Amino acid sequence: MNAEAPKPVNSKLNSAVPSGPMAQKWDKHKFEMKLVNPANKRKFEVIVVGSGLAGAAAAATLGEQGYNVKCFCFQDSPRRAHSIAAQGGINAAKNYKNDGDSVHRLFYDTIKGGDFRAREANVHRLAQVSVNIIDQCVAQGVPFAREYGGLLDTRSFGGSQLQRTFYARGQTGQQLLLGAYQSLSRQIGLGNVKMFPRTEMLDVVVANGKARGIIVRDLVSGEISAHTAHVVVLATGGYGNVFFLSTNAKGCNVTATWRAYKKGAFFANPCYTQIHPTCIPVSGDHQSKLTLMSESLRNDGRVWVPKNAADCGKAPASIPEADRDYVLERKYPSFGNLAPRDVSSRAAKEVCDEGRGVGPIVDGKRLGVYLDFADAIKRLGENKIRERYANLFDMYERITGENAYQQPMRIYPAVHYTMGGTWVDYNLMSTLPGLFVAGEANFSDHGANRLGASALMQGLADGYFILPYTLGNYLASNYAAANPEKLSADSAPFRDALSAVKEQTNRLLKINGKRSVLSFHRQLGKMVWDKCGMARTEKGLKELLREIPTLREEFWQNVKVTGTGEEFNQDLEYAGRVADFFEFAELLATDALHRDESCGGHFRVEHQDDEGEAKRNDDDFCYAAAWEYAGDGKAPILNKEPLEFEEVHLAKRSYK
Amino acid sequence: MNLTLTVWRQKNASDPGRFENYAAKDIIPDMSFLEMLDVVNDRLVAEGREPIAFDSDCREGICGACSCVINGVPHGGHRGTTACQLHMRHFKDGDTIVIEPWRAKAFPVIRDLVTDRSAFDRVIQAGGFVSVNTGGTPDANCLPVPKENADLAMDAAQCIGCGACVAACKNASAMLFVSAKIGHLGLLPQGAVEQERRVINMVAQMDAEGFGNCTVTGSCEAVCPKEISLNFISRMNRDYAVALLKGRQPDRK
Numbered sequence: 001m002n003a004e005a006p007k008p009v010n011s012k013l014n015s016a017v018p019s020g021p022m023a024q025k026w027d028k029h030k031f032e033m034k035l036v037n038p039a040n041k042r043k044f045e046v047i048v049v050g051s052g053l054a055g056a057a058a059a060a061t062l063g064e065q066g067y068n069v070k071c072f073c074f075q076d077s078p079r080r081a082h083s084i085a086a087q088g089g090i091n092a093a094k095n096y097k098n099d100g101d102s103v104h105r106l107f108y109d110t111i112k113g114g115d116f117r118a119r120e121a122n123v124h125r126l127a128q129v130s131v132n133i134i135d136q137c138v139a140q141g142v143p144f145a146r147e148y149g150g151l152l153d154t155r156s157f158g159g160s161q162l163q164r165t166f167y168a169r170g171q172t173g174q175q176l177l178l179g180a181y182q183s184l185s186r187q188i189g190l191g192n193v194k195m196f197p198r199t200e201m202l203d204v205v206v207a208n209g210k211a212r213g214i215i216v217r218d219l220v221s222g223e224i225s226a227h228t229a230h231v232v233v234l235a236t237g238g239y240g241n242v243f244f245l246s247t248n249a250k251g252c253n254v255t256a257t258w259r260a261y262k263k264g265a266f267f268a269n270p271c272y273t274q275i276h277p278t279c280i281p282v283s284g285d286h287q288s289k290l291t292l293m294s295e296s297l298r299n300d301g302r303v304w305v306p307k308n309a310a311d312c313g314k315a316p317a318s319i320p321e322a323d324r325d326y327v328l329e330r331k332y333p334s335f336g337n338l339a340p341r342d343v344s345s346r347a348a349k350e351v352c353d354e355g356r357g358v359g360p361i362v363d364g365k366r367l368g369v370y371l372d373f374a375d376a377i378k379r380l381g382e383n384k385i386r387e388r389y390a391n392l393f394d395m396y397e398r399i400t401g402e403n404a405y406q407q408p409m410r411i412y413p414a415v416h417y418t419m420g421g422t423w424v425d426y427n428l429m430s431t432l433p434g435l436f437v438a439g440e441a442n443f444s445d446h447g448a449n450r451l452g453a454s455a456l457m458q459g460l461a462d463g464y465f466i467l468p469y470t471l472g473n474y475l476a477s478n479y480a481a482a483n484p485e486k487l488s489a490d491s492a493p494f495r496d497a498l499s500a501v502k503e504q505t506n507r508l509l510k511i512n513g514k515r516s517v518l519s520f521h522r523q524l525g526k527m528v529w530d531k532c533g534m535a536r537t538e539k540g541l542k543e544l545l546r547e548i549p550t551l552r553e554e555f556w557q558n559v560k561v562t563g564t565g566e567e568f569n570q571d572l573e574y575a576g577r578v579a580d581f582f583e584f585a586e587l588l589a590t591d592a593l594h595r596d597e598s599c600g601g602h603f604r605v606e607h608q609d610d611e612g613e614a615k616r617n618d619d620d621f622c623y624a625a626a627w628e629y630a631g632d633g634k635a636p637i638l639n640k641e642p643l644e645f646e647e648v649h650l651a652k653r654s655y656k
Numbered sequence: 657m658n659l660t661l662t663v664w665r666q667k668n669a670s671d672p673g674r675f676e677n678y679a680a681k682d683i684i685p686d687m688s689f690l691e692m693l694d695v696v697n698d699r700l701v702a703e704g705r706e707p708i709a710f711d712s713d714c715r716e717g718i719c720g721a722c723s724c725v726i727n728g729v730p731h732g733g734h735r736g737t738t739a740c741q742l743h744m745r746h747f748k749d750g751d752t753i754v755i756e757p758w759r760a761k762a763f764p765v766i767r768d769l770v771t772d773r774s775a776f777d778r779v780i781q782a783g784g785f786v787s788v789n790t791g792g793t794p795d796a797n798c799l800p801v802p803k804e805n806a807d808l809a810m811d812a813a814q815c816i817g818c819g820a821c822v823a824a825c826k827n828a829s830a831m832l833f834v835s836a837k838i839g840h841l842g843l844l845p846q847g848a849v850e851q852e853r854r855v856i857n858m859v860a861q862m863d864a865e866g867f868g869n870c871t872v873t874g875s876c877e878a879v880c881p882k883e884i885s886l887n888f889i890s891r892m893n894r895d896y897a898v899a900l901l902k903g904r905q906p907d908r909k
Contacts, residue, residue: 057790060790061789061790064789064790075713075719075721076711076721076772076773076774077720077773077774077776077777077817078777079720079777079780079817080713080714080719080720080721080817082713082714082719084714084718084719085714085716085718085719094796094797096797132791132793134796135793135794135795135796136788136790136791136793137796138793138796138799138846139786139788139793139794139846140785140786140788140846141785141786141809141840141841141844141846141847143806143809143810143813143840143844144796144806145806145810146800146801146802146803146806147803148803149800150800150801150802150803151797151800152796152797168810168813169810169814171718171814174718174814174816175810175813178813181780182780182784182785182786183785183788183790185777185780185781185784185785186781186785186787188777188781189781189782195777197774197777220766220772247716249713249714249715249719250712250713250714250715251713283686284684284686284687286684286686286687286691286694286695287691288688288690288691288694288715289715289716291715291716292716394736395716395717395741398717398734398737398741398742398743399688399741399743401743401745464790464791465790465791468790514702516698516701516702517701518694518697518698518701519698560701560702560704562701562704562705562706562707563706567667567668567767568668568709568766568767568770570707570709571701571707
C-alpha cells in the first residue's frame, strides 16, 4: 500500500487515541484522565444495560467505586446473560507456559487475526489488561483448570501457536460470568447497585446532545417507564440473530444498539460477522438455534471429508485413511486444525459445495464435515479426552443421538459472533456523548475476525478495567462533580421518548395480521444467510437490499402479535426485536455491499486469490466504516475512521 | 409423530390456573422439546390463540432459563439434561405429555410455565461471592490450589441455577443450590476465608425466602441437569454447624 496516499479524514469521528509510544498509551492516559473524588461518586447516576461479562463486570466495579448504579437485563436473572454459553476459554498474555508469549505477541496475534481491520491502540490495551483479568477472576473464586502442582493450566486455541488460553472445563464463559455475577450480587446486596431483571431497554434518551437515560419496559407488568442517568453503558451483546439461526441465545437482539444508532450513536462495520466452524449441523426446518461445539475440540480433533464424493454416504469407519482428505492439515500445514475461524469455516463450506459433505441430506445437500477424535483417543486414551471435553461430547450425543467417542462428530459452520457494533472511541464512548458501549456490542477490538477465547477477554477488559476509568473521566469533565445536574424523568426529552416507545408498542399490537413473528424472523434470517452469510456477492447483496424492504413492509402489514401491552407478553417482546432486525438487516447488507474487498469474516466472492483465500484491499478499505443514521427512509451516511498501523505491518494474513 | 399436550395455563400470579389440552401434530423426533413447543405456539398464534409462555434462552443447557416439569419430573427426567436439550426421540407417537411450571412457594408463577426465581438471586446476594473488589488482586499463580480441590469446586460451580432441585423436592428445599455455591467457594483458598460468614448468611436468606428443609430424599440430585452431588449438602451442613458452634450470627440488613 502506498503510505503517502491521502487518508480520508472525518471530523465526526475522533478516536481519541492518546499520543506516545504504543506500549505506554494506556498508562499515560490513565494518569491524564480526571478523577471523581469518592464522596462525589454517589452523586452520579450510572445506567448499565446488559448483565453479561461486560455489563456485570462494569456494574459491579462501578458499584464498588461508589457510583449510584442501575443495571438492567431482559433475562429473569443477570446470571443468564449469553456470555454464560462461551465454552472454550479466555486468552491472557501470562506466559505461564514459558512458550514465548508476551503482551506484544497477543496484541500482534489479535491484530493479524482481525485481518488488520482493528484499531491498534485499543487492541494493545486489551492485551495489556488481559493479565489482570486472570488475577481478578482467580481472586473471585473462578475454578480454572489446574495442573497437579496446583498452578493454572492453559491450552491452545485457533489463530495462535501458543498455549495462552485459560479454561474451566468446557464452561469457561459460565464460570467467568458467575464470577462477575457474584461480584455484582455483592454490590446489589450492599445497596450500591439496583438490579432490574426482566426489564428491556427500548430507547436511549438524549437531552442537550448527551445520553441522559433510557426508556424500559417491565416485561412482567408491561409498564413502560423512564430512568435518568449521567451516563449510560450499553453492554447488550451482538446481532447474530439477524440470521435467525445462530449459536446466540434466543433472546439475543440488536434493539439497544439499534435504537441508540437512531439517536446518534454510529454503527460500525456491521458486515464483520463471524461464522464459527464447529457447530452441530442443521437437522431440519423446525430448528430454532444452532449449537456450538467449542473450538477447543480442534486441539485434539481432526477435520476430514472423503476424497471421493461417492464415499460421502458411507459409514466413516469404513473409509480407509488413503481416501480421507484432512482438509485443514492439507491446506494450512503449520496451523493445521487450529487455523482461524473464518479460514476454517470457508474450507468446510468449499468441500461441502464440491459435494464432499457428510451426514444426512437436508434440502438436497450434505452440509457437514467430520471432526474425528480417533487418533487422540488412541494417543491419550479415552479418559483423557473425557476429562477435557466430556460435557461437549455429552451435549453432542443429546442433540444428535450419536456417540463421538466411537464415531466422528459432524460439524458445520454457523453464525456465532459479530465483530461489528456501535462505533466507540478509545474511551469506549460512542458518537453520542455520555453513551458508552462495551463487550460484543461495540466494534472495537476484533477487526474483521475475532480469535477464539478473545471475546471473554474483551468483555471483562471493558467492564473491569477500562470503563471504570474512562467513565470517571467523562463525568469529571462534563459535570460539576460536587453538584451534577439532574434531570427529571418528567422533563420533555423523557416524555417524548416514552410516548414514542408506547406508540411503537401499540402499533405492533394493532396490526392483527395473519403471520407469526417467528415466521417473519425465519424468512428474514434465511434471506440474510443466503446472501450475506459465508460468501457474499455484489449481485446477491443488491437483491437482498431489494428483498428486505418488501418483507419488512409485509411484516408491518401482516404480523400477528397476540395479547396486550399491559401483561407478560413474550410475543410482543419478540415482535419488537424482529422489527429492529428488519431495519438493521438493511444496514448490514449496505455495509457488506460497500466493502468491496474480502477481509476476515467478510468474504466477497469477487475478491479472492488463486487459492480461494480472502483478498484485502488496503488502498481503498483500510478504515472502519461508521454509519450515521440520516432519518427514516434515507440512506445512512458513511463516515470513515482511517486505520493506521504503527506497530504491526500490514501483511497478507497467512496460516500456511 | 402426534402427541397430546396437557399444559398448565395461568394468566398471571393471581389467576388460579388450569390444565388445557392441545394437539401437537407432525412432530419430528429430531426436534428438541422446546422446538416442539415453538411449533405448537406458532400454530396457536395462527389460530389467533395465546401462545404458551415458557422461559428459555440459550437452548444449549447452560443458561438455566428453561424450567418446566414434564410428566411430573423437572426437565423431563433424562440424566443430566435440561428441557431445552431433551429431544422428542425420547417420546412415542400417541403419547400424552403433561407440562407444568416449577411448583414452590418461593417460585411464584408469573404466567403459564414461567416462574419468578429471583429468590435464588437474593440468596447469592446474601453471601454467594468472595468479597474482593476489582483491581489489586495478587498474581493468579501465587496461591496453588490442589487439582482435586479445584476439580471438586468446579463440579459444584457448574450449577446453572435453574431451580429443578427445588421443583423436585417435596419440601421445596433449595439446599442443593445453596450448598453448591457454598461448596464451590469453600473448597478454594480464595473463598475459604469468609466461609463461616457466607454459610450463615446464605442459609438465613434461604429460610427467609420460604424454601423448605432437606430430608435427604435425594430427588434434587436425581433431576439436577448438572448432576450436582448430594455430598455438597453434607459439606454445607458441616460448615453450618461449625459456624453455629462458633456463635456466628447472620449480618443485619
